[in-house]
Amino acid sequence: MLFLLIIPSFMLFGIEGYTRFNDSAGKVAVVNGKPITQAEWDNAHRLESDRLRATNPTLDVALLDSPSLKRATLERLVRERVLAAAAADEHLMATDARLAADLERDPTISGLRRADGTLDMDRYRQLLAAQGLTPEGFEANVRHEISSRQVLEGVINTSFASQAQVDVGMNAFLERREASIARFAPAEFAARINPTDADLQAFYQANLGRYQAPEAATVxxxxxxxxxxxxxxxxxxxxxxxxxxxxxxxxGTPEQRRASHILIAAPKDAPAADREKAKAAATALLAQLRQAPATFADVARKSSQDDVSAPSGGDLGSFQRAKGVDPVISQAAFALAKVGDLSDVVESPFGYHIVQVTGIQPAAVPPFEQVRAKLEDQFRTQAAQKQFSDMAEEFRNGVYEQSDSLKPMADKLKLTVHRVENVTRSPAQGATGPLANPKFLSALFAPDSVSKHRNTEATDLGGNQLASGRIVSHSPAHARPLAEVKNEVRAAFIQQRGAEMARQQGQDRLKAWTAQPASATGLGAPLTLSREEAQGQPAALVEAVLRADPTKLPAFVGVDLGGDGYAIARVDKVLPRAEQTPDLVKQIRARYEQLWGVAEARSYYDMLKARYKAEILVPNALPTTTAAAQPAAGAASR
Known part of the structure; x- marks a missing residue:
């Protein structure tokens, strides 16, 4: 049947028609006549999500799939394509020197340098391989990014604002005004509001989104x-x-010995005759000491050529076998049977030594019963480390092959099946173990796991930990019943109705006071307001005060504060900006020039978008800017 349907279609439309159809269906944006496909968008967003998860493990996984983040990824892709097209047309390239300088500024890469300043290429390749990159591919990407950055850097770095522009812009921005304020709060009207059950039912239905129980599962x-x-x-x-x-x-405690020595110096590179002479001197001293071992300290002070130990009679202190002293001396000291014994003449790279044991502290081994618990833990740990890799492979295969239950693998490996209710896609506060791991939760709430209740593949949690889970029962996000949230609905209804009443009273007062300024009562003490010092007032109110026409003062302005009610301000006079120190003036100018450069770069980018006919073809799911907010945005850009 498929053969009969497909072959005539190819005959009528041809392969090229199918190709065009598929390209069109997967196209989400166009730049310079070249498409950005849905697959490219999805891949870019996956990489961005992985990067965000790596830098912030506690990040809400659901947030990564939000429309705003996905849209931001697509806009970034468009921006990269626009800048790449401009860089190619302007023949902007990154030289080897520029590439080296850019890589040098990367702290991760600069940390791979050896003591002599050269780059450890093996570690460099390992670092890139962990990200699925080769040095050639990575450096090509960096060159590409540098070339694209140059497109806007030329605009930003050459922007300039005169002092007159700075003064006009910053004087307006830093201007202060004196105003008296009256607030109309929703709480003032709460006592007058007594909603009926019908009111609450209607409010609940109109605001179901507020009363959603999140998606949850028993796992x-x-x-x-x-x-x-x-x-x-x-x-x-x-x-x-x-x-x-x-x-x-x-x-327990290993055996320790205390010893003294006499050194007759003869460096290993000394002439053979000198070394033989030193050996003969040491042999003569040893013969003398065997006659009177108790005189060892006196002989060491007089004859030893070790400037450090000779003043203390050759004493080397206490040490363990092969630790703390030259191995030759340690070996000689531990070969002696008892305190006071003398070694033969022993040779080291420094010369010839005579060693005397001056103290023996035997090894102290605790009895078996005393260390039994510690021994058992050590034994189990060593055995477990050997078994873990084999069990991990068995675990991975088992949870996949018997995907409808975890019990067979639990019984086989003697593991515990943990059962937890009300698990969500994001780690709960205080969660531990696998349920605190976003990667595991992402696998647990994958479509196949949710719909078919299959085991997840084994997830590596790091630190010799593997986890697999399954959803036993799943509850999608849903509206909580009115009976459960009635108190919340009532409080929200009263708040909203109170805000409406506050707004209405405020608008009535504004109209009356504007018509008859002398009738204004209930205004607070005058405040000096500016964008830098809001005096605790809402930003929208401060902005309204500063936007009042300075040629028509005193003037009344009203601001709807939404859920916080309404506010009226009487703007009495304009005050000049506060005096600033020379350093502050310099900082303000630098900040203005920086913002001016950003504005010019944004304008230049918009021009490039038009030049290269950049267009996003998918609808924007984000809310649009309201008309009320647009004037403020325009003023900010100016």
Whole structure:
């Protein structure tokens, strides 16, 4: 049937028609006549989501799929294509020197340099390979980014604003005004509002979005970690006894010895005759000491050529075997049987030594019963580390092959099936283990897992931890019943109706006071307001005060504060901007020039978008700017 349907279609339309159809269907934007496809958009957003998750592990996973973030990714793609087209047309390129300088500023890459300043290429390749990149591909991307940046850098870095422009703009921005304010708060009208059940039902239906119960699920999960593997390790008494015997030396305090030495110096690169002479001197001293071992300290002070130990009679202090002293001396000291014994003449790179043991502290090994618990934990840990990789492979295969239940794998590996209710897509506050891991939750709420209640694939949580889970029951996001939220609905209704009454009274007062200024009563004490010092007043009110016509003062302005009610301000006079120090004036000018450069770059980018016919073809799901907010945005850009 498919053959009969498809072949005539190719005969009528041809392969090229199908190609054009597929390109058109997957096209989300166009720049310079070249499409950006849905697949490119999805891939770019996936990479951006991965980057955000890596830098902020606690980020709400649902936020990454929000329309605003997806739209931002698409706009960034369009911007990159526009700037790349402009860079190509303007023949902007990144030289090797510019590339090297840019990479040098990257702290991650600069941290790979050796002590001599050269780059450790092996670590550099490993770093890039972990991100699926090669050095050639990565450096090509960086060159591309540098070329694109140059398009706007030329505008930003050459922007200039005269002092007159700075004064006009900043004087207006930093201007202060004196105003008296009257507030009409919703709470003042709450006592007059007594909603009926019908009122609450209508309000509830009109605002169902406020009373949504989030998506939640009852889940089961298995966690395979080192602790769970340790629990499955069988330990017999004989195993522990054998382990104790093999590790007795590490369980207590190792043997320590105190020794003194006499050195007759003869560096290893000294002539053979000199070394023989030094050896003969050491042999003569040893013969003398064997006759009177108790005189060792006196002989060392007189004859030893070790300037450090000779003043203290050759004393080297206490040390463990092969630790703290030259290995030759350590070996000689531990070869002696008892305190006071003398070694033969021993040779080292420094010359010839005579060693005397002056103290022995035997090794102290605790009895088996005293360290049994510690031994068992060590034994289990070592055995678990050997078993974990094999069990991890079995875990991965098992939860996939028996995807309708976790119990078979739990029984096989002696793991516990954990059951938790009200699990959401984002980690709950205070969550631990797999349910605190966004990657695991993302797999748990994948469409296949939600609809078919299948086990997730084993998720690597790091630190020798693997987890798999399944959804037992799923509750999609839904409106909570009115009976459950009636108190919330009532409070919100009273708040909204109070705000409406406050707004109406405020508008009536504004109209009356504007007609008869002398009738204005209830205004607060005069305040000095500016954009830098709002005196605790709402930003919209401060903006309205500063926008009042300065040629018609005193003047009344009213501002709808939404849920906070209404406010009226009587603007009495304009005050000049406060005096500023020379340093502050300099900072203000630098800030103005920076903003001016950004504005010019934005304007230049808009021109490039028009030149290269950049167009986003998918509708914008974000709310549009309201008409009331547009004048403020225009003023800010000016």
């Amino acid at each position: 089961e999960y298995l966690l395979l970690d080192l602790d769970s593997v340790k629990k499955s390790v069988n330990v017999s008494e004989q195993d522990l006894r054998t382990y104790y015997d093999q590790n007795a030396a590490t369980l």
